[in-house]
Amino acid sequence: MTKIKTQKLDFSASGIIAKKRDGKKLTHEEIRWFIDSLTSGDIADYQMSALLMAIYLNGLDKKETASLTDAMLYSGEVVQFEGNDVIDKHSTGGVGDKASFILAPIAAACGVKVPMIAGRGLGHTGGTIDKVESIKGFKTSLTLKEFKNRLNKDGLVLIGQTKTIAPADKKIYALRDVTATVESIPLITASIMSKKLAEGASGIVMDIKTGSGAFMSNMKDAKALAKSLRDTASRFDKRMLTMITDMNQPLGNAIGNSLEIIESIETLKGNGPKDLTDLSVQLAGGMIYLAGKAKTLKEGNAKAQAAIDNGSALKKFKEMIKKQGGDDKVVEDYTRLPVAKEKLEVLATKSGYVSKVECKNMGLHCVSLGGGRKKAEDAVDFGVGLIINKKIGDTVKKGESLVTIYYHAKQKNLVGKIAAEIIANDVTISKTKATTPKSLVYEIKENK
């Protein structure tokens, strides 16, 4: 772990803001000074937000983006690992995205070291840490030292974000969220990369979601973000594989903490939904390839699929649960997970083909049942959620179940309201069959 401090430099916050406001390029030293001063409290939030808006509107070039990433990275602790086989994965976020639970043990079973530092859910997307905490006893709050030791020993570890990793990013992200400066490619790049670089991986696989349920709703923006991430990774001498993947409907069928853990285990057992299995295998294949454990992506994918087929990935997952203090018997016995007792089937009111499954609303329904957070300080219910029984392109008959809602008895009124909303707004049944992509992965690129 290392921390570099810049010497005292004679800059002014408003001078630097004015420069970006006027469309000029900022130097490495200016960016570093600004972020250091923000972290120390010498620059106020209102000055940062003015700079953020100037960056949003006037952009940052590759060099500036790398400087911002660097400054945010060194605002906190930086983990370093030996070797070139430590591979991380990051997703820009989607509804029902539990791929981490599948790809991480697959990659680890194939000899990749997988350091996962994951977040909690906020808003319509769930959080990896919330999901895994539905397994009784699973400990996600290791120190960075414990994290490092665990990784070197077991090759797989999953912890929650620590306060010491990229504190500047936490401050900046909170500001962006309330100042309409979220959707900026250089700012997104610096936010993702500063955290990922601080976590010390030698290579990163990026899952960039695109579609109606994604942050980058169109292919053009997704490609631009992918390129910006690859460029920044190159500047830090890190290998990167970017995959642009479909998020026009929830990934897999389950939404909700325990329900997603069950679906992940089923997928590791080879019984997972096709879309989730395919995406997890390709992302894990990319990690295996980046770690040098396969010569081609195709070979990486084949090894990943084999790790499901021969049970080694499932074994690795079970082992991780045990090592982190969790109840590893859940792998064989799902009744050990706190799934909510009550079920409501949302029935199709007509026959046809499913042409739309609203991502964001489905995520929000899970939140309204208590399965996610409206505010950061909210507690999370592990048991509630939804199973999407019919996905885009599926045929459906009137009276068949579109969605199963898992809820608690006291939520009867709420669940009725949700069911009505699903029928009215969230699942569309059409007369003609919608075309769906053969693979969720639209584009794969490497930065070499």
Added chain:
Amino acid sequence: MTKIKTQKLDFSASGIIAKKRDGKKLTHEEIRWFIDSLTSGDIADYQMSALLMAIYLNGLDKKETASLTDAMLYSGEVVQFEGNDVIDKHSTGGVGDKASFILAPIAAACGVKVPMIAGRGLGHTGGTIDKVESIKGFKTSLTLKEFKNRLNKDGLVLIGQTKTIAPADKKIYALRDVTATVESIPLITASIMSKKLAEGASGIVMDIKTGSGAFMSNMKDAKALAKSLRDTASRFDKRMLTMITDMNQPLGNAIGNSLEIIESIETLKGNGPKDLTDLSVQLAGGMIYLAGKAKTLKEGNAKAQAAIDNGSALKKFKEMIKKQGGDDKVVEDYTRLPVAKEKLEVLATKSGYVSKVECKNMGLHCVSLGGGRKKAEDAVDFGVGLIINKKIGDTVKKGESLVTIYYHAKQKNLVGKIAAEIIANDVTISKTKATTPKSLVYEIKENK
């Protein structure tokens, strides 16, 4: 006095910021809600500063500027006067600008009601309130009610800014100052107009400075600001005269609180410097014209000049001092003003023509002697200052005094340093005579 409150409206801060960020037009209701929420504390400073930067870069149209002005205006108390003869004057600020002390009594002597709410100095420009407070006993902190009564009775009153006038402007101005969003024509317009409209005048004369010592350094920006101010005045049914005036060197000869009061009195006695006398007469002439006390500007100017010549303006000034509790004998006896005892003459090191007198530096020299403020909480020394003995275009012989510095004995080292800087940087002597404008007033326009 009236205060209008909007009903509760369902807007979001980041939604409104995003709209302006994307170059869209904001509605009156959105702007009103944002400013009301800022004033009440429901919108944070960092959200305001993001919006300010978006406005700086994407602008506001006439309608939006009027809405912002309106929202800031009604963030506090609003004074209303009867009749169409209450005329205010505003200057965008310059070094050595003591014209208010001359034009206000002139206009009042010609039957105009002149409500002056003025500021304190900060940075290189001095403040009208600091200057007048160098007159012993002069009370500038009347309530708005006392202010109104005084105006109706005497036709002339001068007070400091109150907390209750346009509090949103105070908050926004403080933010702009540290977020590089000062130089924005719609934001400048709304800031000036919200205060001026809250002060209840029926017409306003605007003195927009241009040149090396002014905020608007070029004619194009000065014209754009003038137009924006006239347009906004029209939307509020106020008459406005904009004058674009020269600020390439300090106005008159004196810089410093007591020194400027003496120069103002001398000007009211008919002995003032030509530039200051001419500008004050033209601004007062405009006020007389707007109040309907003259049919043309020319007639207004003639009446203004007559008020100097016949002593009625001086009498009015003396009367104002007395009514506001000040020592009115200063008009006849300048030793009653606390002028600093020590004098240093800054001598020309060569012969030629003065081709430059740096405005900002001269202002800053006065500040460094204690005559102005570096920070808002600083105390002000009334006695120190500078007299500019030679102005642009003047011939000068080696050994003649360029500037007289008034200082205290303990400031000997400091004053030597200032003298050296004046010679090295602030006053330039050239071989050829620089052309100076015949009149400081470059453009006069009315909004009808």
